[in-house]
Structure formats: C-alpha cells, structure tokens
Amino acid sequence: MPHQFTPQEIADLEAVLSAPRFATYLRETDGDRHGAMELYCWNTNVSSAFYVLLQFCELAVRNAAVEAVEKEFGENWHLNRGFAYSLKNPTKRNAYNPRNDLTQCAKRLPTAGKVVAELKFAFWQHLFVTAHDPRLWDQHFADVFPGHDTTLTIAQARAQIYQDLDVLRRLRNRIAHHEPIFARDLDDDQNRARRLISWRRPRTAAWLDTFETVTPTLRSRP
Template sequence: MYPPFTADEEHHLPNVLSAPRFATYLRETGNDRTRALHLYHWNLQVSAAFMVPLHVLEVALRNAIVEAIEAVHGGTWPWTQGFIRSLPNPRGPAYSPKRDLEGCAAQQPTAGKVVAELKFVFWEKMLTNRHQGRLWDDHFYAVFPDAPRGVAANQRRSELRSDIEAVRRLRNRIAHHEPVFPRALQDDFDRIIRCIRWRNETTSNWVLEIETVRALLAVRP
C-alpha cells in the first residue's frame, strides 16, 4: 500500500515537517525513520478520510439543532433577544456562544449564513443541560427521530453531547494538523456514525457506504 521512500525523501521530509513534529512519530516507531514516515503518511490519509463523516455529522447536527431552536424562537432566532439571552456569556478568553452568535448575526444577512459561520463548539454548547427545559424536553426526539427511545430526552441529550465533545476534539486535531494516531480512532468513527444515525439512519448508512476510514484503520503501519 505504501511505496518505499527515496533516499532524498527520507533525508528531507523530516526536516521540512520539523524535528519536534516528526519526533512524535519517531517515538511511536522506536526511532525508525522509515517507519515513522510511513506512519506520518498514514496519519495524513486517515485524517483526510475522517473529513467525509465529519462533514456529514456537522451539517446534520447543526440542522437538527436549528430545527429545535426555530420551533421555540422562530426563523429569526439569531436576532431574537429571548434566544440570545438564553446563551452563556463567560468572561475572559473562554468561548462565549452569545458573543459568537452576536458577531455572526451582525455580519450575515440571513439565518442560514449565520448557521454556516458559527463555530462547531456553538452546536456542542446547545446540547448542554442549560437548554434542556427550553429546547430538549419537547424537541429532542422530534429533531433526532432515529435516536433510541425508552429513556428521557435528558439522558439521550447528555449522551449526544458527550459524543459531540469527543468528536470536536478529534476535529480540532485534524484541523490543526496534529497526530491522530494515538487516539482510539475506531471509537471516534463509531461516535460519528452514531450521532448521524440518531438524526437519520438512512444518512448514516450512506456514509458507511462511501467512507474510507475503516479501510485505513485496518492497515495502520
């Protein structure tokens, strides 16, 4: 699967990638430069492969949450004070959903464009217990219709939030070009598929047909 590296590649690639970055891969492979390069190559491939299910998950998640918000606050929710006041606004450098929304809403002309600009963490924060009474008691199973039934919406919402938090960490590592090989990537993949399935099982089945993550996990160097 992996062609051999040339002598020039083995010499130059670690320097171009930077010694500190490459050291992570060397440690994993017992300071074997060739094996470390193969692992780096694989890490690139699996990171790219994860973008397909991550893409579908993010779009499915935010559309589901928007449906719940609109059911309570209407189609102009990004500018509705009742919704804005419901958002946390921590001081200092901590992420603020309220500031994120107000910043996007001030620059974008439509709710759809606001949705596209909000950070992924905004949608994760919408799944916290803070919004249980306002949104999720009445609307969780409506917008995640294929989530398993038999327990209160609060429990399923909490489970989804936990999965999304773990997925966000993976997404951030990929976005910042960090190593993902130390993670339990099969667990990450299973979380992503589960979250998509809760929104719509047909969509999760489609992702399973087109994704390449599992094939790469089977050939990790």
Template sequence: MLNTRQALTLYAWNAEISGAFMLPQQACEVAVRNAVSDVLSAVYGLQWPWSLGFERSLPDPQSGFSMRKELCTARGKARAGNTNTVIPELKFAFWVRLFTQRFDNRLWLPHLKASFPGMPAGLTVQQCRQMIYYELDGVRSIRNRIAHHEPIFARNLAADYTRMLTLVAWRCPTTATWLDEIESVTTVLDQRP
C-alpha cells in the same frame, strides 16, 4: 524508537486517515447543526440568530468561550436576515454547548425526540441529550486535532468513526446507512503501518 522512514510513513498515514475523516465529520456536523437549527426555528422563529430571546438565553461569561459573543460574531459575518449564512459561521463548540442542561426546558424537552428520531428507545430526554453532548464533545476533540494537523494515530479511531456515525444515525438512520456505505475511514484504518 522509529527510524526516519517509519516516522515518515506513519506521518503520511496520519494525514491520510485525517483526510478520510473529513466526510463522516462533515456529515455529522451538518446533521447535528441542521437538527439544532430546526429546533431553534421552532422555538425562536426562522430568524433565530437575530432573536433577542435566544441571544439572552446564551451564557456570556467574563472569560472563556461565550456563546453570546460567538452568536454576535457569526451574525456579523453573515448576510443580514439569512439564517443559513449564520449556521456555518458558528464554531463547533457553540453547537456542542447547546446540548448542556441549561437548554433542556426550552429546547430539548419539547423537541429532542422529534429532532433525533434515531435515539435509543426507553431513555429520558435528559439521558438522550447527555448522550448527544458526550458524543459531540468526542467529535469536537478529534475534529480539532485534525484541523490543527496534529497526530491522531494514538486515538481509538474506530471508536471515533463510530461516534460520528452514531450521531448521524440518531438524526437520520437513512443518512447514516448512506454514510457507512461510502466512507473510507475503515479502509484506511486497515492500512495502518
């Protein structure tokens, strides 16, 4: 059982490590969503958020998360015709779900290898897409915990950092090298109380 001082020390460290994750999390999210935006531009044009074909390709279930509704909501918050203002309005879950099998034929079979040139060799596009989905979903999990100021100290934080770095490396190995040189997650991990 922790005493009050130990609990407060762990609380403060949890906040510090959460802050340290902001840079790799941001680099990961921006790298992935820019890759996806490039693919969507290749398939649906530079104005892909307003493409009726893209909108219709998105699932719209009666309950739960609707990618179609999410796109419409994001468009409503952005400047009309400016794709770059829509991208940050879309929830992370939207980007993660674009890596499900339903988008293989239109998006990933023709474009995944070019969009993620750092993927391991010898894997099929479907295997690569599944790996990206799995890793992104892991990032989504820690991202949401940090955003809601929840404890993350019980997680395998080294694995969480590696997951983010790996996703960046799959998109751009040079950016991953840069990120690994400037991040502070590993330093703060070594200071865990």
C-alpha cells in the same frame, strides 16, 4: 501497501515537517525512520478519511439544532433576544462565549442561514447543555433526532450528544491543525460520529457506510 522511501525522501519530509514534529512519529516507531514515514503517510490518510465523516456529522447535528431552535424561536431566531440571553455568557478570559458569537454574527450577517454558516462548531455543542432541556430539548429532541436511542431519556440522549461533540470537536481541531491522531481511539471516534448521523437520519448513516473510507484505512495501519 508498504512504501519504499529513500533516505533522501525521509530527510526531505523531516525538513518539511520540522524535526520536532517528525520526532513524534519516530518515538512511536522506536526510532525506525522508514516506519515513521509509513506512519506519517497513514496518519495523513486516516485524517483525510475522517474529514468526510466529520463533515456529515457536523451538518447533521447543526441542522437538527437549527430545526429545534426554529420550532421554538421562529425563523428569525438569530435576532431573538430571549434565545440570545438563554446562551452562556462566560466572563472568564479566553473562554468560548456562545452568546457573543451569536450576537456578533447576527449584527453583520443578513440572514439566519448566513449566521448558521459562520457560527463556530463549539456553538452547536453548547446548545446541548442541561439549561436548554426545558424549552428546547424536552419539546423538540425526538422530532429532530428521530433515530435516537429510545432506551435513553431525552436528558441522557442530549448529554450523549454533548459528550460526543466534545470528543469529535477535539479530533476535528487536531486534523485541521495537521496534528497526529494515531494515538487516539479512532474506532471510538468513528462510532461517535456515525451515532450522531444515525440519530439524525438512520438511512443517511447506512448510505455513508457504503462509501466511507475510515473503516478500511483503520485496518491498514502500519
């Protein structure tokens, strides 16, 4: 439903957001300040709607990965040196280092469960690279993702997860930093998140369909 904003309300929002941030919405609406306000409200609503979907998506993939790693390296996988050394260890400055992330968490946290909760989202994405196929995914992918597309090879399905996580991680970061997401292909983002949940547990994806609010919010874009 369209809102009615007073000029003062719009000016106040611009002051809260900052002129450069509000200008992003003004450009999209060709300088229409009321339209920019409507778009900002919608962007906030769709970001909120995506939060639930992304939460289930991250949990689904993370817990599937943990299950696979436990099958191969045992319940104390976070202390297993063989597993740690199988992780990438880039030396490039500012590059994410999954090996360092794991070892630092394992040093200061008492249990695998605590480590899981502290590892960055990027850590789980980095498990879905080709290097982990022989020992991890070739053996355990079908068990932990029973709903995956069986027309794909395991390597293709694992690569699809990596690609989906890369796209969704960027969406997640934009939402977390209160950035606009209206210019993204949000239908594609939604489909990627749902696919990952469905590959983990199809019935959970069907259950989420009954109450997620991304779909109606996308349809209500001003």
